Amino acid sequence: MVGPNAPTGHSVVLVTLDGVRWQELFLGEDPLLVREPKPIFERFWAELAPRGQVYGDPTNGEDVRAATATNASLPAYMSLYAEVAQGCFTNECGRIGVRTLADRLHDELGFAREQVQVIAAWRKLELAVSSRDEVAEVEAGAVNAPGEGHAPERALIAEGYESDRLPVLALREKLPERPRFLHLALWDSDRYGHQGDYARYVNVLRAYDRLLIEISEGLDDQTALVVTTDHGRGIADQWSEHGPQLPASSRVWAFVLPPRAGDFTLEAPRARRFDHHDVRYTIEALFGLGTPGSKGFVASQ
Numbered sequence: 001m002v003g004p005n006a007p008t009g010h011s012v013v014l015v016t017l018d019g020v021r022w023q024e025l026f027l028g029e030d031p032l033l034v035r036e037p038k039p040i041f042e043r044f045w046a047e048l049a050p051r052g053q054v055y056g057d058p059t060n061g062e063d064v065r066a067a068t069a070t071n072a073s074l075p076a077y078m079s080l081y082a083e084v085a086q087g088c089f090t091n092e093c094g095r096i097g098v099r100t101l102a103d104r105l106h107d108e109l110g111f112a113r114e115q116v117q118v119i120a121a122w123r124k125l126e127l128a129v130s131s132r133d134e135v136a137e138v139e140a141g142a143v144n145a146p147g148e149g150h151a152p153e154r155a156l157i158a159e160g161y162e163s164d165r166l167p168v169l170a171l172r173e174k175l176p177e178r179p180r181f182l183h184l185a186l187w188d189s190d191r192y193g194h195q196g197d198y199a200r201y202v203n204v205l206r207a208y209d210r211l212l213i214e215i216s217e218g219l220d221d222q223t224a225l226v227v228t229t230d231h232g233r234g235i236a237d238q239w240s241e242h243g244p245q246l247p248a249s250s251r252v253w254a255f256v257l258p259p260r261a262g263d264f265t266l267e268a269p270r271a272r273r274f275d276h277h278d279v280r281y282t283i284e285a286l287f288g289l290g291t292p293g294s295k296g297f298v299a300s301q
């Protein structure tokens with residue numbers, strides 16, 4: 001069941017940063033892991049956060065969680081796309097089988113395939129988008145490099161990007177084309193996390209910080225930016241891992257920057273406990289897709 005739709009004309013850019021802990025977003029480098037902790041998301045906090053709403057700081061009594069207790073990537077991406085739980089508990093699930101956000105954009109708002117773009121560094125994310133090929137253009141895992149020179153790629157390598165390098169180049173091609181929905185899914189954070197390489201993890205988070213500013217500067221007045229992570233990670237010496245065995249890794253966070261031209265009132269971060277489905281509801285509300293029972297982070301419009 002869905003509610004009546006009232007299309008807003010807005011567009012949404014969704015950026016997911018795989019396995020980025022709340023500690024690094026809200027607090028910066030972890031004093032349990034480095035001797036002289038420094039800030040990380042400096043430009044985000046200075047330039048973006050004041051214009052939107054950030055959710056998920058436990059030190060402020062906020063609670064945003066992965067929607068399943070698996071604290072794994074694919075179940076979380078399925079929660080971001082699907083309205084109901086998928087019975088997917090590991091990264092070995094098959095392709096999603098229920099109606100998704102992408103399906104609704106196609107079926108209920110009439111978006112053409114090229115207006116719904118997913119660019120993902122992690123190949124398996126494509127399993128979460130839709131059961132149908134015709135609703136979205138998905139580049140996952142083997143993202144094609146745009147056809148110009150190599151200098152930008154070297155710059156991205158210097159910034160710490162590895163698997164995310166081609167997705168970032170693809171984003172720079174796609175964003176000016178103004179698709180109605182664009183999901184950029186970055187992954188190097190999780191890869192360096194699993195390697196236990198805190199310096200590289202933090203380094204790529206700083207590159208993400210700059211990229212979020214770049215993306216926000218490329219948005220028109222009708223476009224919202226939503227940023228989240230699929231799962232957290234453990235604490236202290238368990239920081240590199242995540243999963244059902246580490247309940248701390250269920251903590252996630254989200255950021256919503258409404259369109260400049262919009263009239264969206266966002267819920268207070270401590271209003272209630274949120275989860276990944278609220279991110280999906282928020283995106284639907286930004287598009288004017290009716291969803292009985294929740295508007296995610298959007299309190300009214």
Ligand SMILES: [Zn+2]
Pocket residue numbers: 018019072073074190230231
């Ligand atoms: Zn992940």
